[in-house]
Amino acid sequence: xxxxxxxxxxxxxxxxxxxxxxxxxxxxxxxxxxxxxxxxxxxxxxxxxxxxxxxxxxxxxxxxxxxxxxxxxxxxxxxxxxxxxxxxxxxxxxxxxxxxxxxxxxxxxxxxxxxxxxxxxxxxxxxxxxxxxxxxxxxxxxx
Ligand code: NI
Numbered sequence: 001x002x003x004x005x006x007x008x009x010x011x012x013x014x015x016x017x018x019x020x021x022x023x024x025x026x027x028x029x030x031x032x033x034x035x036x037x038x039x040x041x042x043x044x045x046x047x048x049x050x051x052x053x054x055x056x057x058x059x060x061x062x063x064x065x066x067x068x069x070x071x072x073x074x075x076x077x078x079x080x081x082x083x084x085x086x087x088x089x090x091x092x093x094x095x096x097x098x099x100x101x102x103x104x105x106x107x108x109x110x111x112x113x114x115x116x117x118x119x120x121x122x123x124x125x126x127x128x129x130x131x132x133x134x135x136x137x138x139x140x141x142x143x
Contacts, residue, residue: 004054007051019036047072107136
């Protein structure tokens with residue numbers, strides 16, 4: 001049996017700011033720069049969800065991409081798209097919505113549903129800008 005990794009991409013856009021209330025304006029500016037802008041800023045995010053497994057004898061699939069897409073759309077895109085990540089999103093409430101924290105929290109949401117659909121979540125890649133992205137392997141070393 002050969003392990004195969006398959007990836008589905010979905011996109012959403014959202015606003016946020018990186019700012020700590022318990023820090024001064026100056027310290028927030030020093031650490032977060034423009035990202036601390038009081039009146040928010042936005043990104044066109046893309047999320048790449050990679051599932052690992054072996055191919056199903058009947059379908060040739062590791063996971064049905066229709067099922068994977070549905071999980072990501074319902075649990076990630078729906079709650080995040082066109083939202084303010086600091087204010088509107090229950091699963092990010094009280095957290096600093098950096099791309100890193102978002103990837104960690106998204107993992108917690110989709111890990112079990114992907115198992116239920118017969119796959120194993122291997123990696124989340126969350127792209128914030130064309131120059132910045134995060135890769136998260138559930139807290140494990142990648143390979
Ligand atoms: Ni930002």
